[in-house]
Amino acid sequence: MGKRDKLEIIRDILKIIKNNHGHIKTTPLLRKSNLSSKRFADYKSDLIGRELIFETEDKNNGKQILITFKGMEFLEKYRTIINFVNEFDL
Amino acid sequence: MALIERILFPNTFGMELIYSFVIIFCSLIIYFSTKEMYKISKYPGIKYFRFSFLFFALAYFFKSFISFMLVFLGFHGVLEFISVFLGVVTLFIFMYASTMAIFYLLYSVVWKKFGDKKYIIPVLHVFVLVISAGSLFLRSAWTIIIIQILLFTFIAVYNYTSYRKLSPKKKTGSIHLIYLFLFLFWMLNLSDILVSGFSPFFEFLISLASIGVFLTILYKVTRNVGSL
Numbered sequence: 001m002g003k004r005d006k007l008e009i010i011r012d013i014l015k016i017i018k019n020n021h022g023h024i025k026t027t028p029l030l031r032k033s034n035l036s037s038k039r040f041a042d043y044k045s046d047l048i049g050r051e052l053i054f055e056t057e058d059k060n061n062g063k064q065i066l067i068t069f070k071g072m073e074f075l076e077k078y079r080t081i082i083n084f085v086n087e088f089d090l
Numbered sequence: 091m092a093l094i095e096r097i098l099f100p101n102t103f104g105m106e107l108i109y110s111f112v113i114i115f116c117s118l119i120i121y122f123s124t125k126e127m128y129k130i131s132k133y134p135g136i137k138y139f140r141f142s143f144l145f146f147a148l149a150y151f152f153k154s155f156i157s158f159m160l161v162f163l164g165f166h167g168v169l170e171f172i173s174v175f176l177g178v179v180t181l182f183i184f185m186y187a188s189t190m191a192i193f194y195l196l197y198s199v200v201w202k203k204f205g206d207k208k209y210i211i212p213v214l215h216v217f218v219l220v221i222s223a224g225s226l227f228l229r230s231a232w233t234i235i236i237i238q239i240l241l242f243t244f245i246a247v248y249n250y251t252s253y254r255k256l257s258p259k260k261k262t263g264s265i266h267l268i269y270l271f272l273f274l275f276w277m278l279n280l281s282d283i284l285v286s287g288f289s290p291f292f293e294f295l296i297s298l299a300s301i302g303v304f305l306t307i308l309y310k311v312t313r314n315v316g317s318l
Contacts, residue, residue, distance in 0.1 A: 007133060050132060074130050081131045084124075084314040088265050089199050089252065090135025 007085070009035070011078050013043060014052060017067040018075060024065055047071075103161045105290075109297040110154035116304040117147035120311050127315055134206045138198035145191035152184035153283055178226055185222040185234045188280060192241050192273065193218065199269075200248070231284035238280060242273050268306055275300040 004012070016032045017024050030040045044065070047053045052071035057063045084090075120143040128136045159180070160171060171177035193214050204210060225233040249266040256264055278296045282288050288296070 007131060070130070077127070077130055080314060081127055081133065081136075084127060084311075085133065085135060087310060087314055088135075088139055090133070090139055 007078070007082065009033070009043060010047065010052070011075065013047065014067055014071050014075050017053065017065060018072065022067050025061070026063055026065060029065055103157060105294065105297065106154055106157050109301060110150045112301050113150045113304050114147045116308045117143040117150070120308055121147065123311060123315050134201055135198050138194050138201060142191050142194035142198060145187045145194060149184060149188035149191055152180055152187060153279065156180055156184060156283060182222050182226055184283075185225060185231075186218055188276070189218045189222065189234060189238060189241075190215065192238060192245075192276070195269065195272075196241065196245055196248075199252075235280065235284060238277060242277055245273050246270060265310070268303060268310075271299070272303045272307070275303060 013029070013033050016029055020028075026044075030037065033040060033043075035043065044053070048055065050070075051068055052074055053065055053067055055063060055065055121140050124136060124140050128140060156171065156177075159165065159177070160167070165171045165177075171181065197210070197214070201210075221233060221237055225231060249270050253264055253266040256266075275296055278288075279300065282293060282296070
């Protein structure tokens, strides 16, 4: 598998959360995303800052990461964004 | 030949206005239609691409404004025009916006090679501001033209190399070829306003070709973002 670019990694992280009914714990997300802990932490704070995901904590489930409406929108439009980036060599 | 040109192109300023309007319109549609895509992705390449067309819109607006001033206030060329304050300001914005448009478009395709360093864009702005002010201070349009020729040469080599790497199927309508034409016609536009006036027929050909290039880019953009 070739090196993933930033958009692809974001898509993968969001897809993992979406396929897990929209929420997942941090540790399985880190494992499934195939990133180092440092890179994962960078992506996590970046995605929270961009309001694509958010973190919540409750007594029963502990810390959970959830996908936002904007995150779902990113997944929907990912193909269009990639086609545009490729077409204009951006 | 001059008589035929006068009959065929009696109102070159009117033509210039329509031409500028079409290009400004195309550039602004490109800028605004990609807003949503940038908002979702925050992808740097899309940001530089959008800014390039915003600056193209500004550059073409000030180009037609300068032409308007030259025609209606009776100035004989840009050197006379910069003797008044309005001339200095409009020419400064025109040179700054046009050079930044080219820098942004170039950076939109090469930014990955630099790793999106945050200081590059502010440095480019300062550099272009200084060069534009210097050109006006020295009363020489050549400084800005030489910078743009150097940029154009770099872009030509880069685009040609990228174009050659494409498969024969992808070569038709490739963006690298379109960018090459865009810069070529822009250089002709710039020379026309800063150095000497071309013949109306030649101006007409440049205008048509430039409109063709902008419409092609607009078509490619709307085809992609249409579903957004």
